[in-house]
Amino acid sequence: MILAFIEHEDGAVSAGTLQMLACARLLSAETGVPLHAAVIGAHAKLPAGQGISHVYRFDHPSLNEYAPAAWARCVSGIVQQRMPAILMAAATERGNELMAWCGAMTGMPLAVNCLRVSPGQPFQVLRQRYGGSLLEEANLSGATKLLTTALHVFEAGEAGAADPSVETIPAPAAEKDLRARVVAREQTHSSGVNLHTARVVVGGGRGVGSAEGFRVLEEFAGEINGAVGGSRVATNNGWRPHAVQVGLTGNRIAPDLYIACGISGAIQHQVGCKGAKRILVINKDREAPFFRRADFGVVGDLHEILPAVTAEIRKRKSSG
């Protein structure tokens, strides 16, 4: 079997997992090996219409919230007992973390951020390294091949309406595996859009100047149903919460349009928005490196440009 780890986000199967399952189905078709899945926690939904024939559900109150070692213990248990040909997850922060634990627990090598998987002899992968600035071709060894699929590479889809069979495994987590676990959640987004669902993301950097300065970005984003993100300078200065940082050490986003305001375009920032379909840069320095990566550019002061655009949008909306 090919075993896929199913990750959830806001009570639904995550977008990255659906993309990973598209890759898993291709591998299943190519190798003739059935696709199975592992879900953890009582609230986890079973992935329907994804071509999965069998689900291992780990069900115990101690596993309901994310606990990397405890969850990896569950998944590693299946690897050790049933020896899947491939164990795969989405290359989200959690997916990569959980798979690293699985690698340590099973002693098998792991390839993260894979763009292409060729399940021959040798088993080959093409994967992103250094935030996507290097592509590496590698051979993956190990009785079970452990890998994660890069985000926004495989297109999510549907296959097979039949419900999978479900095997419930009542697995209490050992105390030592629960040292790191989610104990509380804070709601950070009040509106329905966030960095990962918004079609337009408006990012602000040092050029915004202050936490108050972000008001012009929020007002503009509010008019176009966009989400507001920030560079590391903006989050380090406390102008925006870390949860909305875009970049290597923040979020990887893939909106239709990313509008970067007062952001110079350091490589560590660009890594976070390289999935955007289009990039518009607003910067008062025409030599800012971000312009070289931009589809559209405006040279000027964001504090003049954004309020003017917001006012124009409002004017047009009110005149119907």
Ligand SMILES: Cc1cc2nc3c(=O)[nH]c(=O)nc-3n(C[C@H](O)[C@H](O)[C@H](O)COP(=O)(O)OP(=O)(O)OC[C@H]3O[C@@H](n4cnc5c(N)ncnc54)[C@H](O)[C@@H]3O)c2cc1C
């Ligand atoms: C290991 C590592 C990880 C990192 N991870 C991240 C990450 O995840 N995300 C991230 O963003 N950075 C990250 N960084 C930091 C990164 O290298 C840059 O320092 C950072 O992105 C710069 O932020 P900035 O563009 O807001 O600021 P600056 O580079 O200072 O650029 C500010 C820009 O604003 C323009 N500007 C100023 N005033 C205005 C105005 N009124 N109107 C219009 N434009 C104006 C300026 O011309 C300038 O181009 C990381 C660095 C390291 C070493």
